[in-house]
Amino acid sequence: MNRTTPSSRYAGLSRRELAAVVPELLLIGQLIDRSGMAWCISAFGREEMARIAIEEWAASSPIYTRRMQRALGYAPEVPGKGDVPTIFKGLQLDIGAPPQFMDFRYTVHDRWHGEFHLDHCGALMDVEPMGDDYVRSMCHDIEDPTFDATAVATNPKAQVRPIHRPPRRPSDRHPHCAWTVTIDESHPDVQGIPLLADNERSRAANLELAPIDPADDGRADYSGPLLSDLDFAAFSRSALVRIADEVCLQMHLLDRAFALAVAERAADAGELLRIRRKQLVGIAGIAAERLARALDLPADANGAARLLAVHPVFNPAAYVDADITTAPEGAGIALRPSPAHDDGAWISLCGPGWTTALRAVVRTVDPRLDVEVTGTDEEWRLAVVHREQPVPEPDEVAVVRFSSGTGFTFEPRRPLPITPV
Incomplete structure (x- = not known):
């Protein structure tokens, strides 16, 4: 029986498993909006939904981009003076640009000039059927x-400008879009939005995680040349653990910015809570489904507990304080107050009074699995239980299935160094 909390819950996975989980986590982060924005459109309309999306990404991506730069050793030597390859490296490890689903292809002319285009944009494929206004x-x-908000994490003089972009004319135009990236001292500094300063004070933004072990077998950082694609299997186990934890923090920072943006528009606290919980249920169920499939988890209570241990709702371990037990005599969780509660993160929405998101997770392993939760809002125990009848899939999960990302399959890619042309 394992009742200890490791420095990272991903430390229990093998290097091969981690190489499969990391791109899954990046894609899951992208799908958060497929879950949340549907309810924002319903509550506030399309134009306000777009403003919420701008605010959530602009108030989170500069923070987590800098975190990943520091973690993987490619931060600019002088803060704020990074170059185009550094911006592109950040995009490759950003939930806003998950590999292959958002298939960024990069060209570097020199350190200060580059281009990218999308050979495939999964987000466009999701939105295009809704019409040109949504595109x-x-x-x-x-x-x-x-x-621009993402680029400002590297250099406030960076500008990202379109060459062409949708709506596509003709309707099958390829690539889906193309952009230039230029860093020039004559450019005015890009300024962060007010919500960014609020998010920068969060526990997630300032959370310390264990450093990568440089002696571990495999790549320990992303110094050196920009690569066309990241081969996650080339990274060390220690590096993959850190990347997985950082990607989960990206999700929490995005969700916190989402909550801040929605709070400014919600009629009251009740409406804010309703929208946040609907977003959580949808992404919790889809994330669980993809992770369970990637790890080929057994269809039993222990499989459900192992799934909870790698689910973004419960990670990183330094952010969400919980003991997760896998044992024949009882699989479950003992949760305690944590930095995530201080931030009002996803886990703070769950507890004895509301278990819908937790149920959505475990039922993906076996539809007859359910949860029983006892305790208080911040300190509770969860037991995975078996029902005679299947637990129905929540409607919020069905909404996210609208995205092609829910069934997306990654393919092997050969990484090649990108040099100036």
Whole structure:
């Protein structure tokens, strides 16, 4: 029986398993919006949904981009003076640009000039059937400020500008979009939005995680040349553990910014809670489904407990304080107050009074699995239990299935160094 909390819950996975889980986590982060924005459209309309999306990404991506730069050793030597390859490396490890689903292809002219285009944009495939107004909201209204907001983490003089972008004319235009990235001292500094300062004070933004062990077998950092694709199997086990934890923090920072943006528009605390819980249920169920499949987890209570241990709701371990037990006599969780509760993160929405998201997770292993939760809002125990009848899939999960990302399959890629042309 294992009742101890490791420095990272991902430390229990093998290097091969981690190499499969990391791209899954990046894609799961992208799908958070497929879950949350549906309810924002319903509550506030398309235009306000677009403003919420701008604010959530602009108030989170600069924070987590810098965190990943520091973790993997490719941060600019002088803060704020990074180059185009550094910006592109950040995109490869960003939940806003999960590999292959958002298939960024990069060109570097020199340190200060580059381009990228998308051979496949999964987000466009999701939105295009909804019509040109929704495409413009995503590819114009949202992308213009959020691309610059992401680049500002590396250099406030960076500008990301379109060569062409959707709506596609003709309708099968390829690549889906293309952009230039230019860093020039004559450019005005990009400024962070007010919500960014709020998010920078969060526990997630300032959380310390265990450093990568440079002696571990495999790649310990992302110094050196920009690569066309990241081969996660080339990273060391220690590096993959850190990347997985950082990607989960990206999700929490994005969700916190989402909550801040929705709070400014919600009629009251009740509406804010309702929208946040609907977003959580949808992404919790889809994330569980993809992770369970990637790890080939057994269809029993122990498999459900192992799934909970790697689910973003419960990670990183330094952020969400819980003991997760896998044992024949009882699989479950003992949760305690943690930094995640201080931030009002996903786990703070769950507890004895509301178990829908937790049920959505365990039922993906076996539809007859359920949870029983006892205790208080911040300190509770969860037991995985078996029901005679299947637990139905929540409607919120069905909403996220609208995205092609829910069934997306990664393929092997050969990474090649990108040099100036």
